Amino acid sequence: MNDDTPEERTVLLNVAGAVPQIVSDDNTDDLKILLGEFEGPLDLLLHLIRQEHVSIYDIPVARITDEYLHYLRVMQELDIAVAGDFLVMAATLIELKTKMLLPRDPLAPREEDEDPRSELVNQLLEYQKYKAAAEMLWSRATVEQAIFKRAELETDKNNPEVAVGLFDLLKVFQDILARHKEEKLLEIEREEISMAEMLERLRNMVMSAGELNLRVFFERARSRRELVLAFLSVLELVRTTEVKLFQRETFGDITARVAG
Amino acid sequence: MASNEESLNQEPVDEAALNEEASRELAAMVAEAEQSGTATDEESDDDALLSAPQSQAERAGVIEALIFVSDEPLGVKAIADVLKEDKEVIGETLKALAEEFNGRNGGLQLREVAGGWQFATRPEFHEHVRAFLKTRPSAKLTIASLETLAVIAYRQPVTVPEILEIRGVQSPSSIKTLLDKKLIVAKGRKDAVGRPMMYGTSKEFLLQFGLKDLSELPSVEDFHDLSGGS
Numbered sequence: 001m002n003d004d005t006p007e008e009r010t011v012l013l014n015v016a017g018a019v020p021q022i023v024s025d026d027n028t029d030d031l032k033i034l035l036g037e038f039e040g041p042l043d044l045l046l047h048l049i050r051q052e053h054v055s056i057y058d059i060p061v062a063r064i065t066d067e068y069l070h071y072l073r074v075m076q077e078l079d080i081a082v083a084g085d086f087l088v089m090a091a092t093l094i095e096l097k098t099k100m101l102l103p104r105d106p107l108a109p110r111e112e113d114e115d116p117r118s119e120l121v122n123q124l125l126e127y128q129k130y131k132a133a134a135e136m137l138w139s140r141a142t143v144e145q146a147i148f149k150r151a152e153l154e155t156d157k158n159n160p161e162v163a164v165g166l167f168d169l170l171k172v173f174q175d176i177l178a179r180h181k182e183e184k185l186l187e188i189e190r191e192e193i194s195m196a197e198m199l200e201r202l203r204n205m206v207m208s209a210g211e212l213n214l215r216v217f218f219e220r221a222r223s224r225r226e227l228v229l230a231f232l233s234v235l236e237l238v239r240t241t242e243v244k245l246f247q248r249e250t251f252g253d254i255t256a257r258v259a260g
Numbered sequence: 261m262a263s264n265e266e267s268l269n270q271e272p273v274d275e276a277a278l279n280e281e282a283s284r285e286l287a288a289m290v291a292e293a294e295q296s297g298t299a300t301d302e303e304s305d306d307d308a309l310l311s312a313p314q315s316q317a318e319r320a321g322v323i324e325a326l327i328f329v330s331d332e333p334l335g336v337k338a339i340a341d342v343l344k345e346d347k348e349v350i351g352e353t354l355k356a357l358a359e360e361f362n363g364r365n366g367g368l369q370l371r372e373v374a375g376g377w378q379f380a381t382r383p384e385f386h387e388h389v390r391a392f393l394k395t396r397p398s399a400k401l402t403i404a405s406l407e408t409l410a411v412i413a414y415r416q417p418v419t420v421p422e423i424l425e426i427r428g429v430q431s432p433s434s435i436k437t438l439l440d441k442k443l444i445v446a447k448g449r450k451d452a453v454g455r456p457m458m459y460g461t462s463k464e465f466l467l468q469f470g471l472k473d474l475s476e477l478p479s480v481e482d483f484h485d486l487s488g489g490s
Contacts, residue, residue, distance in 0.1 A: 039403050039404050039407055039427070039429065040404075040427055040428045040429025041428050041429065042427065042428035042429070043428075043429075083429070083430075084430075085428060085429040085430060089428065123428065126426055127426060127427065127428060128483070129480050129481070129483045130407055130410045130411050130414070130426055130427070130480070130483075131407060131410075132483035133410035133413070133414060133477075133480055133483055134403065134406040134407040134409070134410040135406075136410075136478065136483070137406050137409060137410055137413070137469060138400070138401075138403075138406055140469045140470055140471075141400060141401070141468060141469055142400075143383050143470065144468060144469060144470040145386075145397045145398065145400075146383035146384075146386035146397075147380045147381055147382070147383050147386070147470070148380060148381040148386070148389050148393070149378060149379070149380050149381075150328070150379060166286070170286055170287070170290055171290055174287060174290065
């Protein structure tokens with residue numbers, strides 16, 4: 001309670017053979033308790049039954065209940081919020097213990113002569129199967145984690161990058177070129193743009209949005225010369241791997257994306 | 261040496277002119293390709309003309325190639341569709357192929373998983389593979405999650421209250437983990453009080469636990485004998 005150095009405080013207790021352990025979490029000031037391997041009240045009960053070397057079909061209810069309650073008490077002493085499921089089981093056990101102590105009602109019909117423990121036994125047997133199945137899954141997963149599948153091929157769906165070839169690029173270029181021929185351009189002032197400026201423009205357009213439809217980029221060119229420069233600048237940025245080209249569908253628009 | 265080369269390539273190359281020439285040539289090729297129909301159209305036409313394998317060896321070869329390029333386990337039906345042959349024929353060939361391939365005892369195995377076939381490394385070489393890939397085994401599921409998963413796998417479709425009944429403990433966080441890892445999927449609501457959600461395992465579950473299908477899970481009744489003796 002008033003211990004100021006939790007990291008040095010490790011308490012060991014031996015409860016019913018299990019070793020609950022209090023450890024301090026490095027990241028927080030919280031103390032954590034590791035309660036052995038129990039995944040729930042049934043798990044704890046199974047452990048106690050094994051611990052006491054008794055048969056699951058003939059559980060000495062009084063003894064096991066005492067052990068079970070002892071375990072819960074330790075948890076409470078350690079100020080751990082005992083999960084509700086553990087308490088429900090405690091109540092069930094106490095009820096069973098009482099039933100076992102009481103003499104049988106001689107007037108009760110014969111069907112009620114059934115062992116009061118049978119329901120719990122069935123529950124334990126059922127749980128035990130799935131606990132074993134969980135262990136089986138665990139070992140399967142371990143083997144499976146040691147198996148590796150091939151890395152993805154270039155043609156795999158998630159890698160559309162390779163879908164763009166020189167032809168595709170050229171085709172976009174030609175489409176624009178054809179359109180330019182048809183349009184009568186009214187050039188009011190002629191401002192020659194240099195290759196360096198065109199590269200800069202492409203870089204800016206791609207960087208600002210993260211990706212750029214090349215059709216949009218090419219359409220900005222106002223002359224054949226600018227178009228050629230635009231095309232060359234795309235090739236240059238691809239060559240220097242500053243951008244990557246993607247095409248979502250065959251003959252679809254080609255998009256330039258910032259590499260990396 | 262340098263002087264030799266220089267003497268060979270004495271004529272100065274007009275790069276610009278060459279580029280222009282290449283561009284014209286390519287443009288002509290594109291135009292031609294367009295006239296004769298698009299490339300993809302041709303492919304699908306070819307597909308119809310694919311001839312059936314002439315021999316068992318060829319059939320096995322094709323199957324092996326298809327499994328290799330498939331990025332997920334390849335089913336018999338998908339193979340049969342490409343080869344336009346009976347599923348039985350493909351199944352037989354696959355069995356023989358797997359036997360032959362795995363008989364080699366090499367670094368790879370041809371195995372059946374999640375309703376398909378795939379190539380994978382043999383587990384015994386995992387240390388070297390990991391060293392090369394620089395990976396560590398990913399975090400395992402907790403015992404609680406595995407127990408919950410076991411109940412779902414064997415009792416699906418199963419509701420949360422039913423899982424609670426078997427495990428004797430609430431498992432909402434386990435179910436969330438399993439859903440996040442896509443090992444289980446919601447299978448609709450049960451026609452019962454409160455209409456609880458039912459859960460079942462996914463294809464991812466088969467993949468991660470190396471199962472051909474759910475029937476490959478050992479019978480849960482067998483586990484009874486396994487642990488009931490203690």
